[in-house]
Amino acid sequence: MKKILLLIIVALGFQMQTTAQEVEYEKPNWYFGVAAGANFNFYRGTTQNLNAGLTVPAAFKDGNGIGLYAAPLVEYHFTNSVWGIMLQTGYDSRQGEWDQVISPCNCPMDLSTDLSYITVEPSVRIAPFKNGFYIYGGPRLAFNVDKSFTYEKGTNPSFPAQVAGPAVNEEFGDVENTILSMQIGAGFDIPLTSNTQKTQFVLSPFVAFQPYFGQNPRSTENWNITTLRAGAALKFGQGKKSVVEETETIRPVVEFSIVSPRNLPAKATVSETFPLRNYIYMDQGSTEIASRYVLLEKDQVKDFKEEQVKLNTPTDLSGRAKRGMTVYYNIMNILGDRMVKNPNSKVTLVGSSEQGSEDARAMAQSVKTYLTDVFSINPTRIAIEGRIEPEVSSERKGRTEDLDLLRDEDRRVSIESNSPALLMEFQSGPTAPLKPVQFKVMEAPVDSYVVFKADGAEEAISSWRLELTEENGMVKNYGPFVENEASIPGKTILGNESQGDFKVKMIGTTEDGLEVIEKSEANVVLWGPAQAEEAMRFSILYEFDDATAITMYEKYLTDVVAPKIPKDSKVIIHGHTDVIGDAENNQRLSLARANNVKNILEKALVNSNRTDVKFEVQGYGEDTSKSDFGNKLPEQRAYNRTVIIDLFKI
Incomplete structure (x- = not known):
């Protein structure tokens, strides 16, 4: 019997709206600061006549070097706009060294320069995205401040006694005093302060490219420079005051509790007939198959069989949910395997997308392409259609709540077929479900797990x-x-022991790093199966907010499930829903689904003159502690809209 050993109310951080006021500041329009970086300079062209008094024996061609760039800056960002303007004015070094050349006398020659400018660089900037990325471009106006060079001529290695002449330190002749060129660059603004401070600092790494157009330093010869600049700017500005409602920290209630397991007789083996939801859900904004589905390579198909999926379903602590999702995420491989085994079978893939029929057809085409390319299905056996909404839509007219979740469910590819080899027993027509998958597992009941609850933890810690x-x-x-x-x-807790007493610490960590510790004690008793007889499990899936879809399954329940109910047995029927909608309505809906199943099975047994079966019916609504699947993904919610039927011999 379940026994609640601990119920502790802990104050953990949670933001609730109040009427307090806090001062915040908008992003500044004006920024001031300084930029610094390195110029990677690349020389091309011809340099031989260095000035009026010095012409070297051979021309220098290529060279490179790294020079300093440092400049104050000012920026203006237009309010609520991606546009802005920038101005940087500072020291700009184009220093470097040429590749060594050999003179006609077989003497090595070296040339370097400290060529430098004061540069003025106005630019237009645009930040096209919501993050800090921006691009900029504009002219570059440079005024020469240094034109010095150093020239050295070595000796012929064939004459070791020869003495080299002294280095020549002079200035280039015919140097242009003013250069007009261009640049284009990109950067990323990284805020260093929050918007609660009036003065806001920003660090902005950047890179810029300045091509050789216009960058001929001299009026003679054809020496030109291409520069790649990399650096960072540190800038600040003052934002305008804006008043926003502050969120005052009020600590909510989080209920921690422990539920110890029951040591009850139970069946060790469960033979489950698992329904195969014939929908493939697509991510918003994409027409490609989502990565969570299992996709094979063509050379893996020969080793894939539907039976392989059943045998390899996991039996770890995540239990039925992980086994079920392992089967479901192989839906396209199971379909491909069945179509290969049944060459006369055909399917129609119906995409549905609120973006339009073309987007929907593209979704269906991606599934068709997978089946034809990987499983080598003849394309004529697979038709595709595109619709704005599916024939059975989750988004009902007039509904205003949870629309995002419902639209996620309607963005899908439905698998439709009239081929009996692919379909659930006694089903026909385009909306018929696919044939379920059967597997057997050794499974401890959920009641045997030790459950630690922290209600509200997802929001608070x-x-x-x-x-x-x-x-x-x-x-x-x-x-x-x-x-x-x-x-x-x-x-997992007890190991080889049959029971044990434990002191329990539940340690929660809030967003701001606060650690809260609560203590209690727990007694854990190991579960063990009373006998190795096999139980049977069936389940039925429903569309959203639907309790009457059971009519589709009436013949299946009557002709397939009812005859398999053992004599002198107990039938446990549990109804479930997803978390969309009102909890009270979901409770009623789950019970209505479970009772519909009970009524059909009971009627079938009465028609067979059987009165030896006991029924237990429960409606669990959206209770996540009782449902097997999560609620984050549309396929998880689809498998939570279910009635589970367990057949036990008493």
Whole structure:
């Protein structure tokens, strides 16, 4: 029997709106600062007549070097606009060295320069995205301040006694005093202060390219320079005051509790007939198959069989949910395998997208391409269609809540077929479900897990973890967890022991790093199956907010499920919903679904003159502690809209 051992109310950080006022500042329009970086200079052309008094024996061609760039800056960003203007004026060095050349006398010659300018660089900038990235471009006006060079001529290595002449330190002749060129660049603004401070600082790494156009330093010869500049700017500005409503920190209630397992007789083996939802859900903004689906390479198809998926379904602590998703995410591989085995079967892939029929057809085409390319299905066996909304839509007219979640479910590719080999028993027509998958598992019931609950943890804390201390002082750690609940098998906690007493610490960490510790004690009893008889499980899926779709499954329940109910047995029927909508309505809906199933099975048994079966019916609504699947993805919500039927022999 479940026993709640701990209920602790802990104050953890949660933001709730109040009427307090806090001063915030808008982003500044004007920025001032300084930019610094390195100029990577590349020389091309011919340099031989250095000045009126010096012409070297051979021409220098290529060279390169790194020079300093440093400049104050000013920027103006237009309000609520991607546009702005920039101005940088400062020191701009184009220094470097030419590649060594050999004179006619077989003497090595070296040339270097400290060529430098005062540069004026106005630019237009545009920030096309919502992040700090921007691009800029504009003219470059440079005024020469240094034109010195150093020239050295070595000796002929064939004459080792020869003495080299002294280095020549002079200035280039015919140097242009003013140069007009251009540049284009990109940068990224990284805020260093928050918008609660009036003076806001920004660090902005940047890179710029200045091509050789217009960058001929001299009026003679044809020496030119191409420069790649890399650096960073540090700038600041003052924002205008804006008043926003402050969120005052009010600590919410988070309920921590422990539920210990029951040691009840149960069936060790479960033979499950698992429904195969015939929808492939597409991510918003994409027409490609989502990465969470299992996609094979062509050379892997020969090794894939539907039976392989059944055998390889995991049986770890995540239980039915992970097994079910492993099967579902192989839906296209299962379909391809079935179509290969049944060469006369055909399908229609119907895409639905609120973006239009063409977008929907593209979604369907991506699935068709996978089946034809990987499984070598003849394209004539697969038709595609595109619709704005599916024939069975989750987004009902007049509904105003949870529209984003419902539209996610309507963005899908539906698999439709009239081929009995692909379909669920006693089903026909384009909306018929695909044939379910059957597998057997050794599974401890969910009631055997030790459940640690932290209701509200997802909203209030960043993570929480557990420390369990045994009577001998040994500590076991579990976590961290980010959801409201963590289930751990009793076997994992107890190891080889049949039961044990533990001191439990639940440690929550808030967003600001605050650690809150609560303590309690727990007794854990290991679950063990009473017998090795096999139980059977069936389940039925529903569309959103639908309790009457059970009519589609009436013949299946009557002719397939009812005859398999053992004599003197118990049928446990649990109805579930997803978390969309009102919790009270979901509770009623889940119970209505479960009772519909019970009524059909009961009627079938009465028609067979059977009165030896007991029924247990529960509606769990959207209770996440009772449902097997999550609610973040559309396929998880689809499998939570279900009725589960367990057949046990008493």
